[in-house]
Amino acid sequence: AKAESDLGHYDRAFAIYNESNAQRGQRVRYDREAAEGQIAAIIAEHNERRDGSGESDAATGPVAIFITGLSRSGKSLAEALLAAQLGVYAAGESDHWRRLGGGAAYRAEMHRLAGSAALAVNTLDDNILALGEIAAALTDTRFIHCRRAPLDNALAIYFKRYERTNAHAYSFDDIAHFIALREKLRVHWQQLFPERILTPDYEDMVRDAAAMAARLAAHCRIEADPAARLPELNEDEIGMWKCYEAHIAPLRAVLAR
Numbered sequence: 001a002k003a004e005s006d007l008g009h010y011d012r013a014f015a016i017y018n019e020s021n022a023q024r025g026q027r028v029r030y031d032r033e034a035a036e037g038q039i040a041a042i043i044a045e046h047n048e049r050r051d052g053s054g055e056s057d058a059a060t061g062p063v064a065i066f067i068t069g070l071s072r073s074g075k076s077l078a079e080a081l082l083a084a085q086l087g088v089y090a091a092g093e094s095d096h097w098r099r100l101g102g103g104a105a106y107r108a109e110m111h112r113l114a115g116s117a118a119l120a121v122n123t124l125d126d127n128i129l130a131l132g133e134i135a136a137a138l139t140d141t142r143f144i145h146c147r148r149a150p151l152d153n154a155l156a157i158y159f160k161r162y163e164r165t166n167a168h169a170y171s172f173d174d175i176a177h178f179i180a181l182r183e184k185l186r187v188h189w190q191q192l193f194p195e196r197i198l199t200p201d202y203e204d205m206v207r208d209a210a211a212m213a214a215r216l217a218a219h220c221r222i223e224a225d226p227a228a229r230l231p232e233l234n235e236d237e238i239g240m241w242k243c244y245e246a247h248i249a250p251l252r253a254v255l256a257r
Contacts, residue, residue, distance in 0.1 A: 001013045001014075005159075017158060017159055021171065022170075024161075025171055028170060030168040030170075039185050042129060052135070060107075061108060062110050062120040064122065067079055067123045067143075068125050071125060071156075071166060073202055077202070078200065081205070084225075084229055087117050088119045088121060091113065093123050096110070097122070097124075097127055132189070142219055143189075145189075146202060148201070151255065155244065157175050158175060175251075198215070206237075
């Protein structure tokens with residue numbers, strides 16, 4: 001399907017993507033009720049701001065930066081723009097927070113991995129589920145939540161093959177349901193921690209990488225290097241839905257709902 005798309009054969013590509021997702025969807029089930037219950041429970045548990053005691057901040061280690069957002073929303077781009085600055089360690093989609101279960105332990109592990117780096121950046125999107133706990137345990141941490149135009153983001157998810165996770169990725173209905181739940185949680189965290197969460201748009205990141213690099217650095221309280229070598233980006237995937245406009249009426253409808 002990717003090859004057909006690269007050749008501009010969008011109708012053929014979409015047919016193959018549909019067939020592939022139908023097959024994958026027979027083996028993977030997205031439990032909407034469980035997903036709704038999980039988000040409701042998180043919001044109920046964290047119904048007020050908790051900044052914590054800052055005990056873990058006394059430990060040696062870099063400031064933790066957590067980049068969250070949907071798959072294909074620009075998390076890796078945001079990480080790359082930060083990692084172009086001096087003193088930034090890119091941990092990628094690390095599950096250290098879930099495994100270590102505590103602020104001091106997490107900071108110590110990041111110090112072991114990052115050495116003298118000032119920042120340690122984590123891009124695992126599921127960290128948004130634990131954002132309240134992270135904010136309380138690491139009082140100096142900052143969060144970046146990446147957003148992308150919903151049609152483009154939904155299609156990018158639909159067009160990606162996932163090995164183990166993202167059970168919602170194989171139907172438009174499930175993708176839209178997942179997007180809505182994550183947006184509900186994002187809004188909740190944004191209301192509780194407005195000054196600690198930056199919400200950049202994918203489109204702005206791609207169109208002006210230098211300006212976004214400076215914005216991200218300022219949010220993370222480091223000085224951006226104007227001479228930093230930033231990744232080369234292009235705008236090819238902005239408005240990608242237009243190539244598939246003949247096929248996405250069902251996606252438009254479910255996103256609208």
